[in-house]
Amino acid sequence: MRKRNTVSLLSFAWLAALLAAPAPAAAAVLKATLITPADDARMERTRLERAYLGHPGGPLSEGMEMAVDEAGFELEAAGAQVALASVPAASIDAARTAAVAAEKNGAAVLLTDLPADWTLAVADAVKLPVLNLSEASDRLRQQDCRARLFHLIPSERMRSDAMAQTLVSRKWSKLLLLVGTSAQDATRAATVQASIKRYGLQVVGTKPFKLSADPRERDLANPLLLTAGSSYDAVWVVDSDGEFARTLPYRTVLPRPVVGDGGLVALAWHAQFERYGAPQVSRRFAKAAKRPMTATDWAAWMAGKALTAAAIAAPKGPNAAWAEALAKNALDGSKGTGLSFRAWDGQLRQPMLLSDGQGVISLAPAEGVLHPRNVLDTLGADAPEKLCPNAR
Incomplete structure (x- = not known):
């Protein structure tokens, strides 16, 4: 009888201590806002029907949402959350205003599907990291770079270097x-x-x-x-x-052969890529969005993966911790190697796919291309070539 009372007293003491203990701090919500053009000419019906290689195939929010949904289990296990919002902008001034409003409303990261000048206006209007999903202009990585501006889509120089390597490998x-x-x-x-x-x-x-x-x-x-x-x-x-x-x-x-913007084209992604788990990625996207995954969709998916990785690495924030995690986390893009942002221009290192529109013919960097540190840096401006005055 005495033993039963002792157990009851111990149980009661444990329960009292548990109830008296402070509740764990709630996870902070990583809020991210995508700014897109209003009445986007790229989304005009006849252009989408032609499915130009390298051009958008639909709204980029679909790729971001897919990445966040896929990471639901990991986010829940870490006690982390990511909240996505999308805002259209009809002008460069409207894009700037939308960026400021998003920052005031608690956004920790901005994402842009905007022309180069609009992207710069957004980056200059806030003190937040900005992820560029679609603008390939090299000047955003070089003379007009910004320290908090990151690029998920390959630059024009990356595309042309990938094509040049392919031509050399074939002796064309x-x-x-x-x-x-x-x-x-x-x-x-x-x-x-x-x-x-x-x-x-x-x-x-x-x-x-x-x-x-x-x-x-x-x-x-x-x-x-x-x-x-x-x-x-x-x-x-x-x-x-x-x-x-x-x-x-x-x-x-x-x-x-024709190469460049027709015939054989260097892309970030093609729905017929068949290695490194890529078919599963493309199938999940096609099921969710009811269309093939394009290069810009892949960039948006990677942006979503970057956001979820940052939230999991720092589930309680603050914004500074999320920003640091964005810059430093290695990402899996189903391209056979870990992907990371270059310190000197904010560009995501990544292999390129060479496609004729029907499938993926080859990858770049081409076999035999060498680099003293990272062969992915043979695509685009390397560190000694940087013109970015705001390199991290």
């Missing part, structure tokens, strides 16, 4: 370069020339093309006229719009 060294007439095409053509020079390729000719309804300019879009008069191993086309490039393969004078 003589190139005919076709360039569109827009200012964006001119900037991107200069990037292509830098990659061509880096890998020792040769440009045998450069010609402009122009899609026009003016009968006097029809020759500027004639593939037979544009590709005549030179001997080349491949035709590299620079076409930011994508309409001319998609019609160029199999229409050149010489039976040669």
